[in-house]
Amino acid sequence: MTVVVDLKRCNGCRHMDEPQCEKLCPGDLMALNRDTGKAYIREPRDCWDCMVCVKACPMRAIETRLPYPLALYGASLKPRVKGDRIIWTLKDARGNVETFELQTRTPGR
Template identity: 35%
Template sequence: MPTFVYMTRCDGCGHCVDICPSDIMHIDKVNRRAYNIEPTHCWECMSCVKACPQNAIDVRGYADFSPLGHSVRVDRDEDKGTIAWSVKYRDGREKSFLSPITTKPWGSCTPNLKEVEGPTQEQRDSQYLFNEPKYIRFDEGGLHTLESNGLTLKQGVYY
């Protein structure tokens, strides 16, 4: 489901450009609006859709997701901590999917490297990254699961 931008809603803030992992969201230098330079290279991660404060970015759904003549809207509500995906079909029916926001604020996961001791020689020789989080490392008892990391299932979502 490649993304596209509604130029009338976009204010050129650049949030989508900053977050796009495939670097295909750009700001038009003349109109000062965002656009997807190559929809076929879109990773379909929806990061730009979720990050856009103006709700200016939508997705083109595939036929197995929703039939032709539909629209998909995303509404990120920071106050409620939810993301709502709404699909409006061409016959007027509308379906909504509500999910909790599970991402953390930008920069909150990054350690302050000034306060972290440098890697030991053993860490330098290891195949792991220096500050790789413990919950994805395999050297401490094998593969970790959601439950082994203290997450519990509540209403179909792990917290």
């Protein structure tokens, strides 16, 4: 699998000290194209889908594409962290969208 950057959404984290995807990817795979000001993945085949960049992007511009054995081309999975919850948006190859909301912390802890 790999990640895909929505170039319309990505603003290059211009109000931050550095692009969050570039800063946080443990494989040092994300980079900013200095000409376009948009992020891209340098080596898609090296991505192991940890989703750190997907969760960290303040513009929600990165999504994980599901591989063929799991879903048809175009299917994607996108998490959004909101307080103590994570909301997963699953889009299938026909464009149908489902969301799943999960609590990530036990209340009071």
